[in-house]
Amino acid sequence: MKKLGILFVLSVLFLSACGQSEPPQTKKKAKSGDDLDNYQMIVDSCPEPNYDGDTFDELSEEEQNLYDVEQISDEMKEHHPEMLQVSTLQSKRQEFLNKGISEKGYTLEDLKNIGDMYLVKGTIILQFKEQLNEEEQQVKEAFIKTADELKQKFNENAIHIEEVRLSANELRKQNDALSKIIDGSSIEDKLWGFGTCTSSNQLKIDVTEPLTNEELQHLNENAEVKIAVQVEEPNQLKGYVTEVKEDEMLVDMIWFSNRPEEVKVGDRVNVSYTNVMESLPAQSGAKETEILKDLQPEGADMKTSEVIENAVNQGKEKIQSSSPHPQYLSVKEIDYIKKNDQWNVLFETTAGEEDVDIEVEDE
Incomplete structure (x- = not known):
């Protein structure tokens, strides 16, 4: 596998994948x-939450050891800091909450009848209606008990209780x-x-x-x-589509809904969007999607869309073999090396490992 620096020198044409998505515009x-x-x-x-949630760096060393962060690469931490600072805490704490509630005979669906739940950074916020009947009060008590257990496992700021007028279902x-x-x-x-x-x-x-x-x-x-x-003034994002499902498309580690039917893996698109939900991959809705011109460097037989599609298939085989969970790819760089009549595609992944470099013969 050739190093990136060598590829840069040899490249006749360098096509840069789009940069990381910009945060939503100020409302x-x-x-x-x-x-x-x-x-x-x-x-x-919408009112801002009146509670300041946890982040990983704010935790004690003892509590940090409760979270499995070894698989997160330094590059992933740099490009997606929320994965370490927030997502790691959310995943572990929600897993604990779900297990505790399940053992008491309830689910999060039961919570929606008496309140709601949301997240502030890595902190779980439980909401309950003020007026509850006897049966609903039993559900609340189960959640309160599990919340106390969660505080003992992590810390007092891991979960917070609020009162609301309406439940999630209402x-x-x-x-x-x-x-x-x-x-x-x-x-x-x-x-x-x-x-x-x-x-x-x-x-x-x-x-x-x-x-x-x-x-x-x-x-x-x-x-x-x-x-x-x-x-909302929509943001603009240019990038390559690396996954599609039903009406969604994955571009630069963001799942966009409202995918036009003609958009396929390998297409380079310009997406306008507003709000982004923090996750990995992130989630948003596409307001408009434009399919950009398919590029073909001088001397190359293949177009970039064909190369990306081929490289995605190879890349998925490479990373899925080392993980039981679905993993996703985002194009960082694509090079055509005329001297070797070969393409090189560099992917960022959700696998928490190093970038994946894929070679595609130009044919």
Whole structure:
């Protein structure tokens, strides 16, 4: 396997895979001609969590030893710091919570009837309604007991308890109602997405431009819970598609929903998107997807899309053999070496190992 430095010298043409995805743009407040104070049910953003969660570096050395981080390479820590600082804690602590609840005869679905759960960094936040019947109170007590066990296993900041007015299932019904309110209105043309504010009993809608007074009034008159109206300017990401499934595509370690049917592995695309959910790979929704021109260096018989598709198949065989879990690839660099009539593709992986270098004969 040739070293990257040598490849660079020999390369007749260097095609750089797109860089790491940019974080979402700062949200703009959705204002119209009137101040939002005129609309009782409308606010300009989801509230920030009022609790500061754990990160790996903040833990005691004793607790850090509870997490399996040896498989995370230094390069992975550099490019995806959340994998060590946050994701490692979330995975281990949620596993402990699920096991503890299961042993008591319940699941996280039972929690959705009496409250909800979300994460702040590596800390689990449990939410419970104030008013519960006797049966619901038993479910709450099981979760509280497991939370105490989790604190003893990790630390006091590993899990936190909050009170809310609505359960996750009740809020979901309000979300369905919001969909009906928007359906057929002029808001629908500006809509990017809608959902819930995980840190409170609020709904939210993301729009591509501010709503008019009439549109704000329409929401205000029909909503039963407060709605955060947020204007989002989509980010742009250029990269190679390395995996597809149903309506999703993987580009630079981000799973994008809303994949156009014609997009396939190997395509170089420009994706516009807004919010990103932290995970590995990350998750987002594509607002628009443009398939870019398929490049073919002088002297090469293959186009880059063919090379990427071939290299992805080889790369997956290489990393899956060493791991029982699904692993994914992201193109870092692609070179055509005219002297050798050969391509080299360098992948970043989720396997937590070194980058994978794949050679493809140009034929």
